[in-house]
Amino acid sequence: MQKYEIAVLPGDGIGNEVMPEALRVLDVIGAKYGVRFDHRHFDWSCETYRKTGRMMPEDGLDRLRDHHSILLGAVGYPGVPDHISLWGLLIPIRRVFDQYVNLRPVRLLPGVTPPVRDKQPGDIDFWVVRENTEGEYSKLGGRQNEGTDRETVLQTASFTRFGTDRIMRYAFDLARKLGKPHVTSATKSNGIYYSMPFWDERFAEISQEYPEIRVDQDHIDILCARFVMTPERFDVVVASNLFGDILSDLGPGVTGTIGVAPSGNINPEGRYPSTFEPVHGSAPDIAGKGIANPIGQIWSVGMMLDHLGLTEAGADVVAAIEQVLGDPTAPRTPDLGGTATTEDLGKAIAEAI
Amino acid sequence: MQKYEIAVLPGDGIGNEVMPEALRVLDVIGAKYGVRFDHRHFDWSCETYRKTGRMMPEDGLDRLRDHHSILLGAVGYPGVPDHISLWGLLIPIRRVFDQYVNLRPVRLLPGVTPPVRDKQPGDIDFWVVRENTEGEYSKLGGRQNEGTDRETVLQTASFTRFGTDRIMRYAFDLARKLGKPHVTSATKSNGIYYSMPFWDERFAEISQEYPEIRVDQDHIDILCARFVMTPERFDVVVASNLFGDILSDLGPGVTGTIGVAPSGNINPEGRYPSTFEPVHGSAPDIAGKGIANPIGQIWSVGMMLDHLGLTEAGADVVAAIEQVLGDPTAPRTPDLGGTATTEDLGKAIAEAI
Numbered sequence: 001m002q003k004y005e006i007a008v009l010p011g012d013g014i015g016n017e018v019m020p021e022a023l024r025v026l027d028v029i030g031a032k033y034g035v036r037f038d039h040r041h042f043d044w045s046c047e048t049y050r051k052t053g054r055m056m057p058e059d060g061l062d063r064l065r066d067h068h069s070i071l072l073g074a075v076g077y078p079g080v081p082d083h084i085s086l087w088g089l090l091i092p093i094r095r096v097f098d099q100y101v102n103l104r105p106v107r108l109l110p111g112v113t114p115p116v117r118d119k120q121p122g123d124i125d126f127w128v129v130r131e132n133t134e135g136e137y138s139k140l141g142g143r144q145n146e147g148t149d150r151e152t153v154l155q156t157a158s159f160t161r162f163g164t165d166r167i168m169r170y171a172f173d174l175a176r177k178l179g180k181p182h183v184t185s186a187t188k189s190n191g192i193y194y195s196m197p198f199w200d201e202r203f204a205e206i207s208q209e210y211p212e213i214r215v216d217q218d219h220i221d222i223l224c225a226r227f228v229m230t231p232e233r234f235d236v237v238v239a240s241n242l243f244g245d246i247l248s249d250l251g252p253g254v255t256g257t258i259g260v261a262p263s264g265n266i267n268p269e270g271r272y273p274s275t276f277e278p279v280h281g282s283a284p285d286i287a288g289k290g291i292a293n294p295i296g297q298i299w300s301v302g303m304m305l306d307h308l309g310l311t312e313a314g315a316d317v318v319a320a321i322e323q324v325l326g327d328p329t330a331p332r333t334p335d336l337g338g339t340a341t342t343e344d345l346g347k348a349i350a351e352a353i
Numbered sequence: 354m355q356k357y358e359i360a361v362l363p364g365d366g367i368g369n370e371v372m373p374e375a376l377r378v379l380d381v382i383g384a385k386y387g388v389r390f391d392h393r394h395f396d397w398s399c400e401t402y403r404k405t406g407r408m409m410p411e412d413g414l415d416r417l418r419d420h421h422s423i424l425l426g427a428v429g430y431p432g433v434p435d436h437i438s439l440w441g442l443l444i445p446i447r448r449v450f451d452q453y454v455n456l457r458p459v460r461l462l463p464g465v466t467p468p469v470r471d472k473q474p475g476d477i478d479f480w481v482v483r484e485n486t487e488g489e490y491s492k493l494g495g496r497q498n499e500g501t502d503r504e505t506v507l508q509t510a511s512f513t514r515f516g517t518d519r520i521m522r523y524a525f526d527l528a529r530k531l532g533k534p535h536v537t538s539a540t541k542s543n544g545i546y547y548s549m550p551f552w553d554e555r556f557a558e559i560s561q562e563y564p565e566i567r568v569d570q571d572h573i574d575i576l577c578a579r580f581v582m583t584p585e586r587f588d589v590v591v592a593s594n595l596f597g598d599i600l601s602d603l604g605p606g607v608t609g610t611i612g613v614a615p616s617g618n619i620n621p622e623g624r625y626p627s628t629f630e631p632v633h634g635s636a637p638d639i640a641g642k643g644i645a646n647p648i649g650q651i652w653s654v655g656m657m658l659d660h661l662g663l664t665e666a667g668a669d670v671v672a673a674i675e676q677v678l679g680d681p682t683a684p685r686t687p688d689l690g691g692t693a694t695t696e697d698l699g700k701a702i703a704e705a706i
């Protein structure tokens with residue numbers, strides 16, 4: 001029997017509520033496909049930080065290293081500044097495990113009413129490919145004259161050819177694999193003087209390796225506007241760390257799926273485990289009530305299965321989500337206009353598989 | 354007779370087509386209010402660059418300095434890299450004249466169908482206040498190991514307490530003036546390690562000077578999503594240079610007004626001239642056809658009048674735009690679904706005043 005070891009980190013807030021539903025689905029998939037998923041739990045969170053002054057133990061990354069994948073809930077909670085909780089857990093995992101691709105679907109789903117008008121499921125269906133290890137997210141910088149009127153803060157983004165080329169190739173390869181021969185690059189070379197003209201150069205260069213793929217390049221300001229105005233025109237969008245972060249929240253915002261969208265933090269070569277997590281955060285406002293929507297976490301399981309090579313199982317999970325969402329008699333959590341609990345919705349999806 | 358000297362820079366592409374309509378409206382306002390507007394033309398553009406290797410003459414800024422305001426069309430054209438055209442004209446004007454506020458309305462207009470559903474004129478009506486002289490737009494940085502596999506590019510954003518505090522105060526003062534007691538700060542302190550936590554600190558500090566104003570703070574990723582999902586919740590949004598750039602295109606994208614939105618680059622103290630320009634660019638695809646929508650340029654005149662203290666005249670211009678847009682029999686350019694020319698629409702607005 002095939003066996004996968006999954007590190008499970010529910011994290012903070014609703015992470016703890018949606019994770020059991022994801023594991024429920026994972027177990028159903030295991031039974032159906034005759035595959036074993038061993039899950040090992042790690043309770044690292046802002047709670048851990050409050051107790052120990054660290055988000056995870058010193059050897060935390062080593063303890064994760066030997067898993068096939070990491071399933072993460074949500075990190076961050078009021079009382080612990082975000083830049084501490086994130087740079088103490090989420091971001092080191094992304095970087096040390098060289099998860100240089102952050103991959104997120106933007107898809108209009110049945111049963112979900114998007115804020116934009118005149119769009120049907122099928123009209124909007126694309127992927128945001130975000131660079132996940134360098135760029136604008138950096139600890140390069142600092143403060144001068146702190147606490148005075150002359151205080152100055154510098155923050156340096158760093159872009160390497162190595163890091164830029166590989167994310168672009170991933171985007172082009174994905175477009176090829178999906179049969180969506182169109183890649184859009186997010187830039188801002190008219191305002192950001194050094195890094196973005198470099199980004200454009202690399203995009204022009206790498207695109208030549210994929211002559212059959214149509215390319216577009218939009219400044220991030222107008223690109224965001226186009227996500228709202230003409231979302232149907234996108235297939236694969238490649239972006240830097242910050243721009244990808246923005247686009248991969250905005251996209252699900254446009255399709256009304258921000259509460260249910262998943263993401264993969266992927267090391268494509270499989271040298272290190274990849275992390276799968278919902279796009280939503282720990283949602284302190286509804287935490288503890290048992291009403292959080294578990295679909296983002298469950299869909300993350302779907303992406304994980306796909307990454308592990310269990311393509312059919314991954315497609316099953318997505319199909320089950322679509323089936324339940326499209327069925328007006330199925331349970332719905334309050335964010336979808338219903339009164340169901342997290343567990344009700346999780347069970348319905350597990351049964352649909 | 355009151356007299357104002359206006360520097361007129363049509364720039365590139367459709368800038369040359371929409372500017373005459375803006376000046377038509379300005380002249381009508383002059384006649385109505387008994388004010389004289391002298392316009393001096395400057396043909397600086399990408400054309401100038403191709404001929405002289407510079408976007409403007411060496412003493413260009415000095416030649417603009419003594420005007421009451423600058424009315425700009427659009428800068429940038431294929432063949433001249435954007436970072437050259439912009440850093441050679443638009444950005445130096447913003448910086449040398451200390452136009453530290455970039456102000457843009459996000460407003461649902463009558464007669465314009467927005468891409469979002471279920472919204473009426475009045476529902477969406479807010480301002481984006483963007484820092485316009487520092488932050489992420491900088492020439493701090495450079496390349497190392499150029500042309501090799503080890504190529505690295507650094508790009509440094511710089512935030513000063515001086516620059517951050519003054520833009521925040523402007524936003525709070527604007528909220529007070531408009532009777533919209535609510536300011537939202539755009540941040541990303543969970544990912545951008547040094548600059549954005551500093552931004553948050555300053556926001557917390559400055560907000561204490563305005564105890565009656567309600568504050569919110571959203572990370573830029575979710576904030577962009579909220580612009581689409583719940584645009585009615587915003588009143589004044591304050592943001593760094595890059596985030597403000599993104600939000601002030603996204604906002605008009607949501608209201609369907611990207612082709613007609615204006616912007617002010619404002620030196621609030623009036624020590625230097627302020628610049629008023631449409632949000633749209635030079636639109637090479639339709640340039641030369643006489644079908645560009647002149648409303649963005651005309652609305653910019655409205656903002657300019659307001660800035661010059663001619664508040665009633667400014668309101669007149671906006672009212673005329675709304676009247677023409679709301680009248681189904683009035684001329685409409687192709688972007689609004691009609692067949693009118695730039696001139697037809699310009700004349701209709703001028704007549705409505």
Ligand SMILES: CC(C)[C@H](C(=O)O)[C@@H](O)C(=O)O
Nearest residue numbers: 190191221429439443598632
């Ligand atoms: C053209 C470009 C440099 C400019 C900017 O990013 O500031 C434009 O997008 C704007 O918003 O005025």
Ligand SMILES: CC(C)[C@H](C(=O)O)[C@@H](O)C(=O)O
Nearest residue numbers: 076086090245279543544574
């Ligand atoms: C929590 C935050 C640091 C993170 C990011 O910006 O990367 C989140 O927004 C995401 O997109 O996963």
